[in-house]
Amino acid sequence: MPDLGLDVLLKGKNFARLLGGLGIALRISVISILISVVLGTVLGVLRQRENLILKAFMRLYLEVIRIMPQLVLLFLVYFGTTRSFGWDLSGETASVIVFSLWGTAEMSDLVRGALSSIPGHQYESAEALGLRKTQVYLYVVLPQAVRRLIPLSINLITRMIKTTSLVLMIGVVEILKVAQQIIEANRMNSPNAAFGVYLTVFVLYFLVCWPISVLAGKLEKRWG
Amino acid sequence: MDWEFISTNIPLYREAAVLTVKIGFAGILVAILLGLLCEVIVYCRIPVLRRVVAVYIELSRNTPLLIQLFFIYYGLPKIGIRTDAQACGVAGLAFLGGSYMAEAFRSGVEAVGAAQEESAYSLGLSRMQTVRYVILPQAFAISAPAFVANEIFLLKETSVFSAISLMDLMFTAKDLIGLYYNTTxxxxxxxxxxxxxxxxxxxxxxxxxxxxxxxGFGT
Incomplete structure (x- = not known):
């Protein structure tokens, strides 16, 4: 049995440090997800309005955000805006800004899709039954739209958590950076640490994302 | 804007872009083949391998490419599997993309529906013929948009290659910012x-x- 370098994790506080790094990555994800869900829902509902300027603006926003790799967006905000506008951004703030911009764009598209997937006769039947506008939305449209929306937005959440791993590239000390530090520090006494430690990081990410994906799949099957 | 800086460095970016495209397309090609293989295994209900495919798809879809690359590039050499950075890039992209491609194939095949398959059999087509002439053409048409979406997704994902010291576009940009401070x-x-x-x-x-x-295939 070759040395897999897993023993490093049992030394001192190494495993706890790794989990702490995961915590930082997750904190960035959770803040961005909360902002994205709220703003994305508002923008998604607004996109239902027949306002050409608003529609064109939203379209542009969505396309611009979607075509660029998230890492490029991170670079633009972290290196670009700080240089151009002369402000000071921590890597973590820059990440939250970028992931919120991106998440909001994706979420608004999901909300728009869910709302427009409700066929017109649902609105008409509800009105024919004498429901008021707010009642139509509250009792007829929303319950159906939310069922379509929730599995998709849970998928978006796992995508956002996975994307958070990129913050390493703009110098945020998260799980992967901690892993590098641990491997560097034990280079002499545990030369194979890279295998065990990166494998552990891989498994930890999987353990975070997998249950969420399973939940999304279950909900999709039940409500789909 | 420092136009002279831009014109002198265009060749660097062009080279980096070629590398990105090269690894991107190689990775996507392998991903498509891997996805097809997975779908064939699932479709034909091959025992054992089916389970392997299911585990692979979950692992690949629930972990970020950056972590997969770190494990392949820095972790695997420790147990004797050593490859160069470019091969790692292709392997990482294929590992990530394979599951997405498999899902695209699967949704296409499922959308064709059992009625088509049964009708083909009742017309006297063999299993191979059914797959070749009835299911695949329709499934491909249905899943084509998903394929293109996956390709864009994977091309965008190539941006993390700089982490395994491939001189791609991100690497070039970061390098130039560090060297000359011409951020904009x-x-x-x-x-x-x-x-x-x-x-x-x-x-x-x-x-x-x-x-x-x-x-209007299928639907």
């Missing part, structure tokens, strides 16, 4: 070059989607 110009070039790679694929995707919708 370096980032502008980065955006332009990514647009040059991604816009054509994205446009091709929307054209393809419109055409296939006219063709």
């Amino acid at each position: 110009e370096s980032l502008a070039l980065l955006v332009v070059f990514y647009l040059l790679i991604l816009l054509p694929v994205s446009l091709l995707g929307s054209v393809l989607e419109r055409r296939l919708r006219y063709a």
Whole structure:
């Protein structure tokens, strides 16, 4: 049995440090997800309005955000805006800004899709039954739209958590950076640490994302 | 804007873009083959391998490419599996993309429906013929938009290759920012070059989607 370098994790506080790094990555994800869900829902509902300027603006926003790799967006905000506008951004703030911009764009598209997937006769039947506008939305449209929306937005959440791993590239000390530090520090006494430690990081990410994906799949099957 | 800086560094970016495209397309090609293989295994209900595919798909979809690359590039050599950075890039992209491609194939095949399959059998077509002439053409038409979306997704994912010291576009941009401090110009070039790679694929995707919708396969 070759040395897999897993023993490093049992030394001192190494495993706890790794989990702490995961915590930082997750904190960035959770803040961005909360902002994205709220703003994305508002923008998604607004996109239902027949306002050409608003529609064109939203379209542009969505396309611009979607075509660029998230890492490029991170670079633009972290290196670009700080240089151009002369402000000071921590890597973590820059990440939250970028992931919120991106998440909001994706979420608004999901909300728009869910709302427009409700066929017109649902609105008409509800009105024919004498429901008021707010009642139509509250009792007829929303319950159906939310069922379509929730599995998709849970998928978006796992995508956002996975994307958070990129913050390493703009110098945020998260799980992967901690892993590098641990491997560097034990280079002499545990030369194979890279295998065990990166494998552990891989498994930890999987353990975070997998249950969420399973939940999304279950909900999709039940409500789909 | 320092135009001289931009014009002197265009060749660097061009080289980096070629590398990105090269690894991107190689990775996507392997991903498509891997996805097809997975779907064949699932479709034909091959025992044992089916379970392996299911585990692979979950692992690949629930972990970030950056972590997969770190494990392949820095972790695997420790147990004797050593490859160069480019091969790692292709392998990582294929590992990530394979599951997405498999899902695209699967949704296409499922959308064709059992009625088509049964009708084909009742017309006297063999299993191979059914797959070849009835299921695959329709499944491909249905899942084509998903394929293009996956390709764009994977091309965008190539941006993390700089982490395993491949001199791609991100690497070049970061290098130039560090060397000359011409942040605005370096980032502008980065955006332009990514647009040059991604816009054509994205446009091709929307054209393809419109055409296939006219063709009205399946539905």
